[in-house]
Amino acid sequence: MVSLLRAAFPGLQINSEEHIETANLETVIWDRSIPEDIKKKIEPREVPAESVTVWIDPLDATQEYTEDLRHYVTTMVCVAVNGKPVIGVIHKPFSSYTVWAMVDGGSNVKARSSYNEKTPRIIVSRSHAGKVNQVARQTFGNKTTIIPAGGAGYKVLALLDVPDEKQEKADVYIHVTYIKKWDICAGNAVLKALGGHMTTLAGEEISYTGSDGNEGGLIASINMDHKALIEKLPDLEKTAHK
Numbered sequence: 001m002v003s004l005l006r007a008a009f010p011g012l013q014i015n016s017e018e019h020i021e022t023a024n025l026e027t028v029i030w031d032r033s034i035p036e037d038i039k040k041k042i043e044p045r046e047v048p049a050e051s052v053t054v055w056i057d058p059l060d061a062t063q064e065y066t067e068d069l070r071h072y073v074t075t076m077v078c079v080a081v082n083g084k085p086v087i088g089v090i091h092k093p094f095s096s097y098t099v100w101a102m103v104d105g106g107s108n109v110k111a112r113s114s115y116n117e118k119t120p121r122i123i124v125s126r127s128h129a130g131k132v133n134q135v136a137r138q139t140f141g142n143k144t145t146i147i148p149a150g151g152a153g154y155k156v157l158a159l160l161d162v163p164d165e166k167q168e169k170a171d172v173y174i175h176v177t178y179i180k181k182w183d184i185c186a187g188n189a190v191l192k193a194l195g196g197h198m199t200t201l202a203g204e205e206i207s208y209t210g211s212d213g214n215e216g217g218l219i220a221s222i223n224m225d226h227k228a229l230i231e232k233l234p235d236l237e238k239t240a241h242k
């Protein structure tokens with residue numbers, strides 16, 4: 001993917017979790033043909049190459065992959081323009097399922113028809129949990145269901161209408177520890193394109209340019225009052241997280 005994008009669009013800033021020496025990159029040529037089903041749904045837009053940052057996570061849920069929990073694994077690509085997430089692709093390689101969405105441009109996925117705002121099911125990290133269980137219970141009470149799961153891509157898919165029997169469903173995704181932008185940009189773009197939100201725990205938009213880390217934690221929701229969710233979070237948790 002890195003090689004293909006570098007060859008097709010020289011000059012783009014491409015940040016991938018996989019660090020490959022440029023000299024070792026096999027050149028993959030893309031003929032620039034876009035599948036018809038996608039072409040029908042998108043409006044091409046021209047932007048200066050300098051405004052674009054691409055974030056690639058070749059294997060999200062690495063820890064779970066090593067435990068043979070393959071349903072958590074995704075591969076993600078995100079295109080940000082001026083730091084704003086615009087195109088997100090989340091691919092589940094082991095069920096050959098792909099979600100894509102473009103802000104103001106179309107998608108192949110939608111939100112579910114209802115979400116539980118009062119006692120939401122919260123999906124959280126199973127391997128980088130930090131204090132997330134405590135935060136979720138403090139915010140939504142002891143009755144709230146906490147679903148530990150692997151992968152940031154998987155957890156965003158849990159908020160959507162995804163026809164994959166191994167995909168759990170949740171109402172809110174919360175992460176309290178440090179996380180890399182290639183883990184979250186695609187999910188952020190998909191949610192934004194569908195009218196949802198992914199912000200830091202303080203409610204700030206995450207900028208997908210510059211440094212590769214997000215230190216403010218994250219909360220993601222769709223078809224909910226996102227601002228009200230943030231207001232419910234304990235103040236202490238809204239500050240920097242490492």
Ligand SMILES: Nc1ncnc2c1ncn2[C@@H]1O[C@H](COP(=O)(O)O)[C@@H](OP(=O)(O)O)[C@H]1O
Pocket residue numbers: 017057059060061062063124125126127128129149150151152177178179180183242
């Ligand atoms: N504190 C932390 N520091 C660095 N990366 C983190 C992190 N917490 C989560 N991540 C990364 O975010 C992704 C989702 O995490 P989780 O499954 O715990 O929710 C994983 O990506 P990778 O599997 O691509 O490394 C994980 O490594």
Ligand SMILES: [Mg+2]
Pocket residue numbers: 017057059060061152182183
């Ligand atoms: Mg990842």
